[in-house]
Amino acid sequence: MSEVLDRNAKVIAEFRANEGRVGGVFEGAPLVLVHHRGRKSGHEHVSPMMYLPHDTAPDTVYVFASKGGAPTNPDWYRNLTASGEGTIERGTATYQVTVHELTGAERDRIYAEQARRYPGFAEYARRTAGIRTIPVLELRQAKRTTLSASASRRRENMPKAVRYDEYCGIDVSGRRGGTTGPGEGQVRVKAAGINPSEAVIRTGALADRSRRRSRPGRAVTSPWSPRRSAPGLPDSRSATR
Structure with missing residues (x-):
């Protein structure tokens, strides 16, 4: 197992054992586990990452494909944008999400807010300047089908x-x-x-x-x-x- 995978496995185990809270470099930061499927292999992967909550939609979060300021985008970003969907673990909740990539002023605003709260993201942007723009993805809870009152009564009977x-x-x-x-x-x-x-x-x-x-x-x-x-x-x- 690579060093990154080994570190992620420990974070994932700690997250699940403590209702979404972890220590170390992520201590005190909002963390989410994102399930994504390999676009070529079809295998499911789980990646822990920091997120920014939406201002008004409690089931929507933003995640940032910073990869620690590396010159290339992370694999999980490619997987999510290719499928357009995924699953997240947030605290003790698990739900399916749709994936939407932000662009332009909206992307810049959300990234700037994340960098304001967590200065490390400002450093990541500095490292990638002129190489790539760090993508921002909106993960929104997928809509659940709601039965009409009459359909609900029929099902109950x-x-x-x-x-x-x-x-x-x-x-x-x-x-x-x-x-x-x-x-x-x-x-x-x-x-x-x-x-x-x-x-x-x-x-x-x-x-x-x-x-x-x-x-x-x-x-x-x-x-x-x-x-x-x-x-x-x-x-x-x-x-x-």
């Missing part, structure tokens, strides 16, 4: 899927004919397919694990396959276990 095999001790029997006995319940299996080979529509019946060989489930009328677990919906005529 939808039947809930339950793993009966795991939580209720019931197996899918897939037997033909018969009725449930005492202590047995039925579930109408609407779909089963944990892997592609099982991605078929079927119906079936569930019975108590201890009775599945001695008491048949109720009749099925569509294609089915015997299985010992499957997602389903409780049948309205099911007995209480």
Whole structure:
């Protein structure tokens, strides 16, 4: 592991162990962990970096591709601008962000404020003068889809899927004919397919694990396959276990 990667790994571990606070050169500074995916490798990377909070938008931050005043831009800058999105850890929160690069007067204003608060950034700008302009990226929390009131009510009224095999001790029997006995319940299996080979529509019946060989489930009328677990919906005529 390179010296930089080793140092970053220690900062990341300390950040996560202390709700976003670290010591050393970053002590007291606002720090964020930025997740970005390699534009060529596709591998995910995490880079700790200082940020400037937005004046009025609490879920927006600015980060600076200073690379300590080096003549080239950091890889994380290229990755973020190539994808246009990423994920950040900020304090104890983690959320997806969109990436927007600032330009012109807006970029200059934000960078000047960062340099005013942390003079090291003024030194980075001095080192790169005439070589490159240090990029400033705005990382804004990605919009989350909000359901309408009517859609929300419909979702609340939808039947809930339950793993009966795991939580209720019931197996899918897939037997033909018969009725449930005492202590047995039925579930109408609407779909089963944990892997592609099982991605078929079927119906079936569930019975108590201890009775599945001695008491048949109720009749099925569509294609089915015997299985010992499957997602389903409780049948309205099911007995209480």
